[in-house]
C-alpha cells in the first residue's frame with residue numbers, strides 16, 4: 001500500500017526554487033531516506049508532506065489525505081520531528097511528553113516512550129538545560145507520542161553520540177516492524193545504508209537518484225553508499 005505519493009512537487013521561496021518537480025512514492029512499513037547536500041530541498045519536501053508548509057504546485061497525498069487541505073486530520077495520524085524545533089525553555093521533559101500526548105486522540109503511553117528513549121532520568125529537567133543530543137532524543141520521542149502511522153524525522157541522529165545513534169537505529173527498526181512508515185532525512189550514509197529500504201538523493205530541488213542502498217551503489221559504480229552519493233551528486237569537493 002502506498003502511503004505517500006508525491007508528484008511534481010514544487011515550492012519556491014521568493015525567486016529561489018527550493019523544490020523543483022519532485023516525485024516520490026513511499027510504501028507502508030518502509031524506512032525511506034532522503035539524502036542530499038545542504039540546501040537541496042529536503043526539509044522543504046518534509047514540511048510540505050507533513051502539512052507545515054503550503055506547496056506551490058504538484059500533487060501530494062499522505063495516507064490518502066492532502067497534507068495542506070486535510071492537515072487537521074493528518075496531524076492526528078503522523079509524527080514529525082522537524083530540523084529546527086524548539087520548546088519553551090522552562091518546560092520539563094515529562095511535561096512536554098504529557099502535553100503532546102494530550103493533543104492526540106489515540107496517544108502512545110508517554111511514560112513508556114520516555115523509558116524507551118532513555119529520558120526517564122531527565123523527566124524533571126527543563127528543556128533549556130538539556131544538551132543538544134538529549135533535546136534531539138526528546139524531539140524523536142515527541143514525534144512518536146501520537147502513535148503515528150507515518151513519521152517524518154528530519155536529521156534523525158544529528159548530534160547524537162555513537163551509542164545513542166545505534167539505540168535510535170534499533171528503535172526505528174522496531175517501528176518498521178510495527179508497520180509504521182518512516183521518512184528520514186539524513187546526511188549520514190552509514191545510517192542510510194544500515195537503516196533505509198530505499199533512499200532518494202535530492203540535489204537542487206530534484207531527485208537525482210533513487211533506489212535501495214545496493215542499487216544506488218551500483219548506479220554510482222561505487223564500493224560504498226558514501227562514494228555513490230559523491231558520484232551521483234558530483235559534489236565531492238563542492
Ligand SMILES: Nc1ncnc2c1ncn2[C@@H]1O[C@H](COP(=O)(O)OP(=O)(O)OP(=O)(O)O)[C@@H](O)[C@H]1O
Pocket residue numbers: 013016017018036037038039040041042043044045083
Ligand atoms: N523559510 C525560508 N525562506 C527562504 N528560503 C528558504 C527557507 N527555507 C529554505 N529556504 C531555501 O530553500 C532551499 C532549500 O532549503 P531546505 O531547508 O529545504 O534544504 P535542506 O536540503 O533541508 O538543507 P540542509 O541539509 O541544510 O538542512 C535553500 O536554498 C534554502 O536557503
Ligand SMILES: [Mg+2]
Pocket residue numbers: 042043044083154
Ligand atoms: Mg534540512
